[in-house]
Amino acid sequence: xxxxxxxxxxxxxxxxxxxxHPVFLNNYGAWSYxxxxxxxxxxxxxxxxxxxxxxxxxxxxxxxxxxxxxLCDIADEFGEGYVHFTIRSNMEIMVTDEAKVEPLIxxxxxxxxxxxxxGPSVTMISHTQxxxxxxxxxxxxxxxxxxxxxxLYEEYTNETMPNRVHITTSCCQINCGGQGDIAINVQxxxxxxxxxxxxxxACERPSVVARCPVAAxxxxxxxxxxxxxxxxxxxxxxxxxFPPCPPMQINDSEFTxxxxxxxxxxxxxxxxxxxxxxxxxxxxNNAPRWPEVAEIVKNIxxxxxxxxxxxxxxxxxxxxxxxxxxxELTELPFTKFHIDNWRGARNSLNASAHIRF
Amino acid sequence: xxATDKPKNPEKHCTYLxxxxxxxxxxxxxxxxxxxxxxxxxxxxxxxxxxxMQDKFGNMMVDLLxxxxxxxxxxxxxxxxxxxxxxxxxxxxxxxxxxxMGTDGKPxxxxxxxxxxxxxxxxxxNHYSTKMLRQLSDSWDKxxxxxxxxxxxxxxxxxxxxxxxxxxxxxxxxxxxxxxxxGAGPCVxxxxxxxxxxxxxxxxxxxxxxxxxxxxxxMDDMHRPALPYKFKFKVSGCPNDCMNxxxxxxxxxIGTWRDDMKVDQAEVKKYVADKGxxxxxDNVVSRCPTKALSLNDDDTLAVDNRNCVRCMHCINVMTKxxxxxxxxxxxxxxxxxxxLKIGDTMGTVLVPFMKLESDDDYEALKELAETIIDxxxxxxxxxxxxxxxxxxIGLVNFLEGIGIEPxxxxxxxxxxxxxxxxxxxxxxxxxxKARKAG
Ligand code: SF4
Ligand code: SF4
Numbered sequence: 001x002x003x004x005x006x007x008x009x010x011x012x013x014x015x016x017x018x019x020x021h022p023v024f025l026n027n028y029g030a031w032s033y034x035x036x037x038x039x040x041x042x043x044x045x046x047x048x049x050x051x052x053x054x055x056x057x058x059x060x061x062x063x064x065x066x067x068x069x070x071l072c073d074i075a076d077e078f079g080e081g082y083v084h085f086t087i088r089s090n091m092e093i094m095v096t097d098e099a100k101v102e103p104l105i106x107x108x109x110x111x112x113x114x115x116x117x118x119g120p121s122v123t124m125i126s127h128t129q130x131x132x133x134x135x136x137x138x139x140x141x142x143x144x145x146x147x148x149x150x151x152l153y154e155e156y157t158n159e160t161m162p163n164r165v166h167i168t169t170s171c172c173q174i175n176c177g178g179q180g181d182i183a184i185n186v187q188x189x190x191x192x193x194x195x196x197x198x199x200x201x202a203c204e205r206p207s208v209v210a211r212c213p214v215a216a217x218x219x220x221x222x223x224x225x226x227x228x229x230x231x232x233x234x235x236x237x238x239x240x241x242f243p244p245c246p247p248m249q250i251n252d253s254e255f256t257x258x259x260x261x262x263x264x265x266x267x268x269x270x271x272x273x274x275x276x277x278x279x280x281x282x283x284x285n286n287a288p289r290w291p292e293v294a295e296i297v298k299n300i301x302x303x304x305x306x307x308x309x310x311x312x313x314x315x316x317x318x319x320x321x322x323x324x325x326x327x328e329l330t331e332l333p334f335t336k337f338h339i340d341n342w343r344g345a346r347n348s349l350n351a352s353a354h355i356r357f
Numbered sequence: 358x359x360a361t362d363k364p365k366n367p368e369k370h371c372t373y374l375x376x377x378x379x380x381x382x383x384x385x386x387x388x389x390x391x392x393x394x395x396x397x398x399x400x401x402x403x404x405x406x407x408x409x410m411q412d413k414f415g416n417m418m419v420d421l422l423x424x425x426x427x428x429x430x431x432x433x434x435x436x437x438x439x440x441x442x443x444x445x446x447x448x449x450x451x452x453x454x455x456x457x458m459g460t461d462g463k464p465x466x467x468x469x470x471x472x473x474x475x476x477x478x479x480x481x482x483n484h485y486s487t488k489m490l491r492q493l494s495d496s497w498d499k500x501x502x503x504x505x506x507x508x509x510x511x512x513x514x515x516x517x518x519x520x521x522x523x524x525x526x527x528x529x530x531x532x533x534x535x536x537x538x539x540g541a542g543p544c545v546x547x548x549x550x551x552x553x554x555x556x557x558x559x560x561x562x563x564x565x566x567x568x569x570x571x572x573x574x575x576m577d578d579m580h581r582p583a584l585p586y587k588f589k590f591k592v593s594g595c596p597n598d599c600m601n602x603x604x605x606x607x608x609x610x611i612g613t614w615r616d617d618m619k620v621d622q623a624e625v626k627k628y629v630a631d632k633g634x635x636x637x638x639d640n641v642v643s644r645c646p647t648k649a650l651s652l653n654d655d656d657t658l659a660v661d662n663r664n665c666v667r668c669m670h671c672i673n674v675m676t677k678x679x680x681x682x683x684x685x686x687x688x689x690x691x692x693x694x695x696x697l698k699i700g701d702t703m704g705t706v707l708v709p710f711m712k713l714e715s716d717d718d719y720e721a722l723k724e725l726a727e728t729i730i731d732x733x734x735x736x737x738x739x740x741x742x743x744x745x746x747x748x749x750i751g752l753v754n755f756l757e758g759i760g761i762e763p764x765x766x767x768x769x770x771x772x773x774x775x776x777x778x779x780x781x782x783x784x785x786x787x788x789x790k791a792r793k794a795g
Binding site: 044268 | 371372373389390392393395396397398399400401402404405407408421425428429431432433434435436437438443444445446451453472474478479480481482483484485486487488489490491494495497498502503504505506507508509510511517518528529532533535536537538548549551552554555556557558560563565568569572573576577579580596597598599600601602603604605611639640644645646666667668669670673674676677680695696697698699700701703738739740
């Protein structure tokens with residue numbers, strides 16, 4: 001059957017006006033203020049006087065037709081037929097009548113979905129693909145998130161943190177989970193194991209050589225075949241060579257570990273945006289529930305909750321109390337690895353006599 | 358599976374499994390994954406099992422669970438990429454083929470040996486009617502596993518899990534009713550914009566319009582990857598930067614204002630009366646990064662607008678009393694990215710303020726993006742993001758390449774190193790004076 005192929009319509013980003021709640025459309029660009037009425041519920045008031053209540057809740061992010069139709073049924077019956085997703089994959093249903101808020105919350109909770117994730121809570125963990133679908137993952141993503149959100153459930157449904165907490169996970173050092181108040185990222189601890197038989201066919205060697213941040217890779221003949229060699233003393237085990245050259249296997253059942261970083265922040269509020277910084281590493285990749293990760297995360301959160309002032313994000317808090325105090329309060333070991341040696345590292349050293357005792 | 362199959366009054370719908378398994382292949386043992394069905398948070402494993410019980414694509418999900426369980430056991434991933442695309446496009450599909458072979462050299466989990474993801478661009482601001490959500494879900498149920506992630510880290514709707522053959526049929530179907538593929542590979546990627554003007558009083562720009570204008574102008578560069586590496590646009594309506602655009606995009610557009618912020622002094626007084634002076638001093642006044650706030654003796658708030666850096670903190674705390682000014686526009690930052698290869702970079706200021714009102718203003722924004730992408734595409738090394746090009750050649754060379762004059766808002770401090778040639782100082786100083794005289 002020689003059908004003429006269908007040409008794509010390059011329509012790009014869909015216009016959202018056709019899919020948004022009419023109250024958003026009618027008050028577009030003309031909102032006045034908002035209040036948080038309880039965890040998971042926002043009320044926005046427009047200049048026109050229109051009001052909209054938003055109920056936010058967490059899901060498993062990967063949804064099937066059953067969940068989608070179930071949640072759409074709730075949005076149709078108890079909401080007004082529209083949903084919105086936040087950047088952290090929280091789902092939101094909007095209503096324009098306050099009397100609908102409680103029944104909507106009840107419907108969502110009865111269906112097993114937690115209402116929360118607003119204000120100073122631990123909101124949904126942003127996650128990547130992991131073993132479910134990525135081609136280079138050192139760990140899973142959905143599983144780590146599920147295991148942690150089980151542990152942090154109460155922190156999602158309550159607003160008792162000093163400020164919002166954004167946790168991220170990443171299953172390789174490319175870190176597509178991004179910056180987080182707490183980031184749980186893969187950290188490899190051994191250089192790639194090269195399958196020399198496959199390199200010549202699978203890898204464009206010059207571009208693999210160029211990919212290495214520390215110039216540890218060089219072309220070599222191995223067993224009479226063109227391959228690549230890694231200077232293992234130089235190698236920082238970042239895994240950058242693995243995506244362009246799958247025979248340079250970086251993942252390892254034992255030596256792929258997890259590291260925890262804290263204090264990343266995207267907002268410009270108070271301090272400028274900040275990168276997260278290393279606090280703990282060498283944590284086993286302990287599927288299916290990663291208890292060692294959960295323990296460290298919960299400890300950091302407990303200390304932050306107790307010691308930080310209102311409105312301080314984790315990064316703001318550590319800047320105020322200083323890193324020595326952070327390690328003292330959390331009882332996490334401080335090692336030589338916490339002292340940066342990458343480019344610009346001198347900027348992270350304490351060039352002053354400012355010491356807290 | 359439609360929700361009409363759902364149980365009548367179940368304790369928790371989200372743990373529900375249908376009584377009848379319609380797929381023919383029996384479940385594999387999944388003791389590790391089963392652990393992730395415990396606990397209060399909705400379980401993706403239960404979701405996968407539900408999909409595995411359905412008729413069409415059920416066997417694919419049975420084997421997908423098998424492979425995932427194997428990963429949990431060995432702590433290794435088993436997918437490899439490949440080339441799968443739709444007619445007319447070079448990107449937008451993430452092909453996945455299993456690498457997990459048995460001793461006979463055949464896939465251990467054959468039903469899910471092809472398990473591709475289709476990246477689709479979401480509507481600006483992530484709004485959906487339930488009608489559209491159901492329609493998308495129905496289409497995917499027909500042509501794929503049914504599993505959808507809202508949304509991936511770049512912002513795409515990710516339709517996870519189908520065979521090579523079904524990629525085209527699914528795309529054809531949803532493309533007919535208004536949905537287009539996102540980016541993958543070295544190309545302009547799917548953009549993101551915050552909810553902004555649709556619901557947020559802190560919005561300073563038309564996020565959706567900017568998002569659509571910028572991204573839709575580069576459809577060719579998105580669908581036919583031929584750039585040095587990825588290029589991302591993100592739009593946030595205010596410096597709270599809910600889209601994480603400064604760090605996570607090459608071209609960050611952040612709404613801001615340049616006149617005075619608005620203060621409703623009556624609301625300030627109410628706030629003080631309600632929360633107390635200590636609260637407002639500790640949580641608002643003393644948290645201002647530039648000491649631009651002061652509480653007056655009569656419980657009104659004094660704002661030094663010339664020193665306010667638009668950080669948003671005080672406005673976030675006192676949502677009723679304080680709001681952005683009227684002379685709105687955007688700040689544009691360039692070059693944010695994560696680790697690989699040179700280490701993390703934040704985007705840095707390129708245009709401190711750009712008015713976005715007239716068609717000409719928007720046209721100028723579009724042209725700026727075009728100029729940047731052209732210059733970068735011509736001068737970047739392979740696999741080099743804009744932030745890395747800037748790091749390698751220096752901001753000044755980049756600015757000269759795109760025809761933008763230096764501005765003191767681009768730096769957090771002036772030069773510290775004297776290792777620089779400044780023979781043409783006088784000429785440069787004259788340029789500055791000429792620009793000022795304007
Ligand atoms: S793991 Fe990183 S440092 Fe080591 S060889 Fe590969 S790219 Fe280079
Ligand atoms: S917006 Fe930020 S910088 Fe401006 S006055 Fe408020 S707290 Fe200070």
